[in-house]
Amino acid sequence: MPFITATAATQETYDVIVVGSGAGGGQTAYTLTMDGARVLMLEAGRHYDPVSETPMFQTPDMAPLRGIGTSDKPFGFYDATVDGGWQVPGEPYVQTSKEDSGRFDWWRARMLGGRTNHWGRISLRNGPYDFKPYSRDGLGFDWPISYEEMAPYYDKVELLVGVYGSNSGLENTPDSSPGCLLPPPKPKVSDLLVAARAAKLGIPVVPGHRAVLTQQLDWKNSQAKLHPGNPAAQKIIADDMQRRAACFWATPCGRGCSIRANYQSTTVHLPPALATGKLDIVTDAMVHEVTLGKDGRATGVGFIDRITRQQRHVTARVVVLAASACESVRILLNSKSTRFPHGLANSSGKVGKYIMDTVGSSLDGQVPLLESMPPHNEDAASGHQMYVPWWLYKDAAKLGFARGYHIEFGGGKGMPGLGTAAELEWLTGGSYGAKFKQDARRYYGSFVGFDGRGEMIPNEHSYCEIDPEVKDKWGIPVLRFHWKWSEHETRQAAHMQKTFGEIIEAMGGRVQGRVETDGAKAIAPGGSIIHEVGGAIMGADAKTSVTNSSCQTWDVDNLYLTDGAPFASNADKNPTLTIMANAWRASDRILERMRRKEL
Amino acid sequence: MDRRTTLKWIVAAAASAPSLGRFALAGQQPPPRPAARIARGYGTDPKLLDPNKPGALWPLTFTKRQRLAATALSDLIIPADDVSPSASAVGVVDFLDEWISAPYERQEGDRKLVLDGFKWLDRESVRRFSRPFAALAVAQQTAICDDICNAATAKPRFAQAAKFFARYRDLTAGGFYTTPQGRKDLQYVGNMPLSSFDGPPPEALRKAGLA
Secondary structure, three states: OOEOOHHHHHOOOEEEEEEOOOHHHHHHHHHHHHOOOOEEEEOOOEOOOHHHHOOOOOOHHHOHHHHOOOOOOOOOOOOOOOOEEOOEOOEOOEEOOOOOOOOEOOOEEOEOOHHHHOOOOEOOOOOHHHHOHHHHHOOOOOOOOOHHHHHHHHHHHHHHHOEEOOOOOOOOOOOOOOOOEEOOOOOOHHHHHHHHHHHHOOOOOEEOOEOEOOOOOOHHHHHHHHOOOOHHHHHHHHHHHHHOOOOOOOOOHHHOOOOOOEOOHHHHOHHHHHHOOOEEEEOOEEEEEEEEOOOOOEEEEEEEEOOOOEEEEEEEEEEEEOOOHHHHHHHHHHOOOOOOOOOOOOOOOOOOOOOEOOEEEEEEEEOHHHOOOOOOOOOOOOOOOEEEOOOOHHHHHHOOOOOOEEEEEEEOOOOOOOOOOOOOHHHHOOOOOHHHHHHHHHHOOOEEEEEEEEOEOOOOOOEEEEEEEEEOOOOOEEEEEEOOOOHHHHHHHHHHHHHHHHHHHHOOOEEEOOOOOOHHHHOOOEOOOOOOEOOOOEOOOOOOOOEOOOOEEOOOOOEEEOOOOOOOOEOOOOOHHHHHHHHHHHHHHHHHHHHOOOO | OOHHHHHHHHOOOOOOOHHHHHHOOOOOOOOOOOOOOOOOOOOOOOOOOOOOOOOOOOOOOOOHHHHHHHHHHHHHHOOOOOOOOOOHHHOHHHHHHHHHHOOOHHHHHHHHHHHHHHHHHHHHHHHHHOOOHHHOOHHHHHHHHOOOOOOOOOOHHHHHHHHHHHHHHHHHHHHHHOOHHHHHHOOOOOOOOOOOOOOOOHHHHHHOOOO
């Protein structure tokens, strides 16, 4: 009975309650149950089964509006996300600014597996510098842990979920231990052209890292590395790895994967965790508070059963919040008591502070060398065969901004979509008729797009708090967001634009639109990139941080956070892999303390 | 609205993996922007595996006369040739009707643009040739469209009509190239399972100067 009702859950006893089922919650539940802990997972959204629900080969003409994104399905009709987006009906939030420069748009996915179902699967490790940014340039905060402490967990996560890539040996771009990475996919023509021409500018282009199985996982060797001394866990994961198929080089990963060839919590973390028999999951469970006992320890959580609309309470020895950075913050701030009048675990006043997203900016180019290519299959791994890691560490002093960015790019003849032959006037002079059809054939696949993904430094002006008036449809007070970029971010966005223009030019291409030199206009609004982290940062000092290095809150001994909330910085590397590694690490600490009877 | 903003909202992520940006699969897919409000469309949890039929989700709009104009203009933009059929022959007019009838903000904007555009087209046709657009000879239709097919060079009095034409061409082309016949025209050969991905053939590398 792994999926149980809210009522049933109130009658059971658990070691650990995990709130959230995405990258953080999935990894936490996996690690804990594989080591024998009895876990209750609460998910605010509905049950979701990627094996039976994923539209794999459906084409745009089978979808409403050719599958284009709408307010109901922002990333397109076939995107895996259901009941999610920057707006969720009945669950508002407040923005103190509607201006692009001061807004934070909050993405949520109310479904089992959360946003891991649709994410880009880009899996980059934070490097040694990324854990100690303050020590390097005096900005932001250091993590209370080092890369060396996280590295074994990166290895484990890569082995478990399956990540393709290669060891490039580049600065602050860590290599994985031997045997951790799957072979990268073959590059496309556009990838190779970017690589050849960027190299002339001194810009390195190396194989990307994504959580996609380019071949079956090495279950024979991985099982013992993942779970040393635990034969039961080894058998479960070996069996499950054999049930995951390798990528068949078709269909976009963002739809999810019914053959389980890429990582999503629902295809990788939850099946083996459920196979232990130690995991119960209640979906449609909208958690709004962590309850506190007289002894100052968390006793459990209160939630609303969305099916019956009834208030429920469940108990456990340990509570782990992994509801997404801002949702975990919301739960803490809404958990008020005489002991914690400003929200649970908030004696530092830092809960809700230092929300970060990723600096994003993009530019497209049209490249004559790629016109009228001989037809061949370019679906590849559905993107990110190659990428550009940040390469200007030595130039930090003269760039005018701190930190850096990586470049994601792509081109080729993908599945024709609504935009494939749109906006060609600047190339065709406005052709229509027979000439337009020839132009469409000529230009299809000749575009290359560049997306910068850069580090945002946490600041005092980007934070969230509980709005004093607005409540959601469940009666739960909602978040109010404040947002501001610093010049480090806007200058970085301008630098991205300049670099993209130079690469496009080096390819003999033409920039579509123009290179935006004003960084404030070039930068995507806060929340757009959906790399929300921070809000309950970890640190070495209880007065200035919310959790310690183990993701344990300073104030409440048995309360942990394993999503992006404890991130003390947001490196240019996409956060999901680090969320998982960190969650595994925190879960190991929980298990140790449970064995020592501290919990 | 500048080009980039226009591009961002006309072209959307039919098939992209979010943090991969726009280029995961389909060449040109800008990231979606947060919508200002929530519409009453197919909802946040539609049945993804059921094929769509224009008119099933929301009522369609085109009158008989609008449909005639839509057909004539779509086929002027994408006529049949040796490679593929015309736009209307593969259901693009039904798609356009579905599009302008949809209850979302972007499509509501296009609804006004397109229906006003048809009105202008008929008025201009009657003014020049005494008959509505759909009843004109192709040479007469072309005479009008040559004046509005390029927004950058169109005379000021044609500016609004050129804006309409640009959007209409984008929608027609998008509707067409997403059909099986349109995909075949572009020689798209993916969306099929492969036992291995072998990368580009030598002739493709040679064409790009990489071999």
